[in-house]
Amino acid sequence: MSYPSNVSNKTLVIGGGVHAAIFAASWVRAGGDKPVVAEKTSRTGGVFSRLMPFAMNSANLSSLDSAGTGPSRMPRRSAADDLNYLPNSAYQVSTIAKGEYPSSQEMADIVRSTLQEYSDVYVNCDLTLESNGESIYRADTGEYLGSPARVIWAAGLYMPSNSSYDGSPSVVTAESFLSPREGDTGRFMDRQYAGRKIAVVGNGDTAATIIEYLLGQGLSKPTTMADDIDWYGGSVMPMTKKSWAMTYHARYITIARHMPERKVYGVINPIPERGRISPAGTTSYVNGRTYDLVIDATGFRALTPSFDYSYDFNSNATARVIARRTYDNSLYLIGAAAGISGDNVYNSKFAAARLAIYQLAPITAEFATQLYRQYNG
Secondary structure, three states: OOOOOOOOOOEEEEOOOHHHHHHHHHHHHHOOOOOEEEOOOOOOOOHHHHOOOOEOOOOOOOOHHHHHOOOOOOOOOOOOOOOOOOOOOOOOHHHOOOOOOOEHHHHHHHHHHHHHHHOEEEOOOOEEEEOOOOEEEEOOOOOEEEOOOEEEEOOOEEOOOHHHHOOOOOEEEHHHHHOOOOOOOOOOOOOEOOOOOEEEEOOOHHHHHHHHHHOOOOOOOOOEOOOOEEEEOHHHOOOOHHHHHHHOOHHHHHHHHHOOEOOEOOOEEEEOOOOOEEOOOOOEEEOOEEEOEEEEOOOOEEOOOOOOOEEEEEOOOOOOEEEEEOOOOOEEEOHHHHOOOOOOOOOOOOHHHHHOHHHHHHHHHHHHHHHHHHHHO
C-alpha cells in the first residue's frame, strides 16, 4: 500500500479512472498544482483496467457526429472531435491504437499516463473521509492525513457483484462475467456456450459487449460461441438487422448480422421486454422462460459518499449542472458518480450512453477549469 504523508491544503481526488485523469489534466492546465489521486485498488484505469479487453470507438472514424447518426462512422475534424478524447491530456488513445478499434486496455494505459503526468498517484490507497471530507484518515491504520483544500469524488461506477445470485450458478452479473478472473468462483471458466440457452438482460453498451463476446466477435473469445441468445432490451430494443443498423452506433454494428431479418431467425432473439430474473439453481428464469445461463447486464451503479452532496455546481456559461457539491464546498462529485446526464452533447438513443466518455468528459474538464478560476481569480 502507498499513502501520501499529508494531504492538508491539497486537492485530493478519490478514484483513479477516466474522470480523475480528466480532472487532473484540466486542473493543471488551468494553472493548479498537481492534485493527489487516491486509487483504492492496485491499478489505475478505472473500469478499463478491471474487465477483459473490449473494443473502444473507432480511432480514425470516431467524430462526435458519429454518435448521433446511428451506424455512420465519420472522420474526425480535429483531435478533440473524437469519441475517445480525454480533454487537456497530452495522451490520447488514437495515437497508440494498434487497430481501428482501440482496446480498453489501451485506454487504461492512456488514463495511467495522464494521471502520472498531471497528478501524484497513490494506489492501494484506501482512505476514510469524515466531516464532508474535511478530515482524511488511512483506512487501515486510522492515521490522520490532514485536511485537504477540497476533495474531488471521482470514484465512478461499479457493476454489482454476484453475491445476490449466490446459490444460483446459472445467473451471473456483468462484472463477474466480464472479469478476467472469471468471477470469484471460477464457475464459468470453461467459457463454452454452444448448445446452451442464454439470456442477456440489459440494453446498454455493457450488454452489447457481452453479446459481442458470446458471438466470438470481441477482442477476447470464448472456447465455443453461443448459438441461442434471448436479449431482453426493453422497449428500445431493435428487433431486426435493419433497425439495429439504424439505431445503434457503429462500434457494435457487426452484431446486426446475428439479428433476425423478416422471417429468417438469427442467433439473437431480441425481446422488447424488461427482463425479470428469477434465480433457480442450475437453470433459472427470465420472465418465466427457462435458461441455462442468465447474464444480468442491467447497468452500473454509482459509488457515492455518505455526505449530503445534493447541491448543484453550475456552469457559468450555460447554467447546466457540471458537478455536485456539499453545502460547504469541501467535497465535489464529478463524472458519472455525480448523476449528471450527458445528453447536453447528443440525445443518446440508449440511456447507458449518457455515461460515455464523449458525453461526460467535456463536463468534467469544464468543471475543473471553472473551479480553479473560482478559487484563483
